[in-house]
Amino acid sequence: MPEKLNWKKWKIDPHLMNRIQWDENEFNSVKEVFMSDWFGEGESNKLFEKKIIEFTGVKYATLTNSGSSAVLVALKTMIHEGRLKPGDLVIHPISTFATSVSSSIDLGLVPVFIETKQNTYAADPEQVEKAIQKYPEIKGMVLPHILGNIADIERIVKALNGRVLIEDSCDSLGGYFNGKHTGSMADIAVFSFYGSHHISAGGGGGAVITNNSQYADTARSIIFWGRDFSKGNAFLNRYKYKTLGTNSQMPAIQAAFGLAQMDRLPGYLKARELQFREMDILFKNYDYFKLPVTHEKSQPSWFGYPLIVKQSSPFNRDQFVEYLVENGVEIRPIMCGNILVQPPFKNSRHITLQDSYPIADEIERAGMFIPCWGMPEDQKRYYYKIIRDFLDKHKR
Numbered sequence: 001m002p003e004k005l006n007w008k009k010w011k012i013d014p015h016l017m018n019r020i021q022w023d024e025n026e027f028n029s030v031k032e033v034f035m036s037d038w039f040g041e042g043e044s045n046k047l048f049e050k051k052i053i054e055f056t057g058v059k060y061a062t063l064t065n066s067g068s069s070a071v072l073v074a075l076k077t078m079i080h081e082g083r084l085k086p087g088d089l090v091i092h093p094i095s096t097f098a099t100s101v102s103s104s105i106d107l108g109l110v111p112v113f114i115e116t117k118q119n120t121y122a123a124d125p126e127q128v129e130k131a132i133q134k135y136p137e138i139k140g141m142v143l144p145h146i147l148g149n150i151a152d153i154e155r156i157v158k159a160l161n162g163r164v165l166i167e168d169s170c171d172s173l174g175g176y177f178n179g180k181h182t183g184s185m186a187d188i189a190v191f192s193f194y195g196s197h198h199i200s201a202g203g204g205g206g207a208v209i210t211n212n213s214q215y216a217d218t219a220r221s222i223i224f225w226g227r228d229f230s231k232g233n234a235f236l237n238r239y240k241y242k243t244l245g246t247n248s249q250m251p252a253i254q255a256a257f258g259l260a261q262m263d264r265l266p267g268y269l270k271a272r273e274l275q276f277r278e279m280d281i282l283f284k285n286y287d288y289f290k291l292p293v294t295h296e297k298s299q300p301s302w303f304g305y306p307l308i309v310k311q312s313s314p315f316n317r318d319q320f321v322e323y324l325v326e327n328g329v330e331i332r333p334i335m336c337g338n339i340l341v342q343p344p345f346k347n348s349r350h351i352t353l354q355d356s357y358p359i360a361d362e363i364e365r366a367g368m369f370i371p372c373w374g375m376p377e378d379q380k381r382y383y384y385k386i387i388r389d390f391l392d393k394h395k396r
Ligand SMILES: Cc1ncc(COP(=O)(O)O)c(C=O)c1O
Pocket: 066, 067, 068, 069, 071, 096, 097, 099, 100, 144, 145, 146, 168, 170, 171, 191, 192, 193, 194, 204, 205, 206
């Protein structure tokens, strides 16, 4: 086995957004698929799906090749089921991830953009209520839990009053609201297993989950070329179709990797939570940032540590970013703080609920997120020192 397999030896590497940790367990799981000589959907997919079901408490899960395809499949499922149709209005937070919205646009749906709740990066339920009051014809919502913080989904479900809810839980595996796992309170929901996410399916992947057996069958058909999986003549059924499908399947090798990662998930979540609390304490010592806030009923599953550099701070975001990058810290903007500054979205058909979105604009202008993946202790010490050195230098 090559040296590199021991991830703990990587601790002197740069401070990346995430470190996919793997060892003999992932290696042997993938090896089993190699030895089976069939790399398409197989036993590892079924076992990974079973673990997702057990972990989240939802009834059905089907793996996909990415979180982005999972969002598209979820929306196509709602269209196939007659719950949505092209031209329908669908609520999207303006602070979001690109494919969470482009999937709706691709399918002819019209986004109604709502403002984000201050310091949460999550959807604001008051805005959902306002949107529905103004446009009662709205047919649904795509709700991303950006960076793993969980919106007040109970109030959002109430406001939607039976309209479609798709939870984009790509960032929030392991996150709960009032004791319920994200994704379990919607009509249909999705996860991502891209490399920077909580667990990875060999670099990428996703899943569609639901509690509704009919939606689960439709989603599965869409993921598998549109195939009709109902019983009948096996020969003829091979090319018999139920839906207008895609091929969004996860290959078995990736599923085998993801399956082994599920055993690490509880440990990962604890380590992330601990590091998040430590970083909260660190940043509270300085009055330079707006720090993340959570709802009292939510148990977030942080993807990274989000910060907004205050205007009163002695440095601006770009100066802090430059320093961190020079010191080997991977940092990112908060995805799309305001997705409407991006030409493909600005130029697509959409509705704005208000003339301006000051919270989203601030996230766009002064927001950033930094690694918080539950690093080993000695790496954390060094990482925190890098941060403190800069902040102490600016103490007035
Ligand atoms: C909120 C959200 N939705 C969707 C996606 C897309 O997932 P993927 O990268 O697996 O396509 C991401 C990606 O990170 C995301 O953060």
